[in-house]
Amino acid sequence: DIKSYKIVRDKLFSSSPIIDIVFRIIRPDKSVRFIHEKAVPIYDNNNIERIVGIIQDITDIKNTECQLINLNAKLDAMINNIDDFIMIADKNGIPILFNDNYKNILQSFLGVEIKPGVKPHTLLNDENQNHFWDGLHNKVLSGKKVKQDFQYPDKNGMRYFVFNFYPIKEKDKVVGFVEHSQEITEKKNAEKALRESQELFSAF
Secondary structure: OHHHHHHHHHHHHHHOOOEEEEEEEEOOOOOEEEEEEEEEEEEEOOEEEEEEEEEEEOHHHHHHHHHHHHHHHHHHHHHHOOOOEEEEEEOOOOEEEEOHHHHHHHHHHHOOOOOOOOOHHHHHOOHHHHHHHHHHHHHHHOOOOEEEEEEEEEOOEEEEEEEEEEEEEEOOEEEEEEEEEEEOHHHHHHHHHHHHHHHHHHOO
C-alpha cells in the first residue's frame, strides 16, 4: 500500500494538515503488517512549525477484527440454516442476535418488524403478557434453565410451540441467555389424532 498511502497522504496534506490513515506494509519475511499513522501540526503564528505524529502497528487488532467478522458470518450462517427459532439476548433480556425464522414468526404474529434491541413482547401492549415473558427472562437470567409450552390461535387453527431458555455464563456470572424454540403443532395434532383413535376403538 506504500504508493497508495503516499498519494492519500499528499492529498490529505493539501486539504488538511491532519493525517489519520491505516495502510499495509510487507516485511522482508513476506508477512503483512497493518500500520496506523496519525499526525497533527504544531503552529507558530499561523504557520506550521512542525508535525507531531504517531505510528502504531495495529496488526493484532486487525487480525482480531477479521476473526470476529468471520466468526459472526459463520454464526449467522449456522443459525439461519436451522429450522428452529433462535435468539440470543444480553444480561437485560434484550435481543442482540436472532435468526430469520425467529424474526419471521414474530413478525407474522405481531405484524411489526422485529429488530435487535427491542423485546418483542413489549410490542404486544398487554401488561399480562409483558409480566409473563419478563418473568421467564428473569428466571433464566438468574441462572436457571427454563422450558415453556405456548399456543397461539391462527386462522388455520391452534399452533403450538415449546420454548427453551438457557443461561449464558461467563466466569459463573450470567451475561445473557439463548432462546431455542420449536413449533410442535404437527406433533400435537398427531397426539390428538392418536387419542381420538384410541377412544374410538375402546368404544367397541
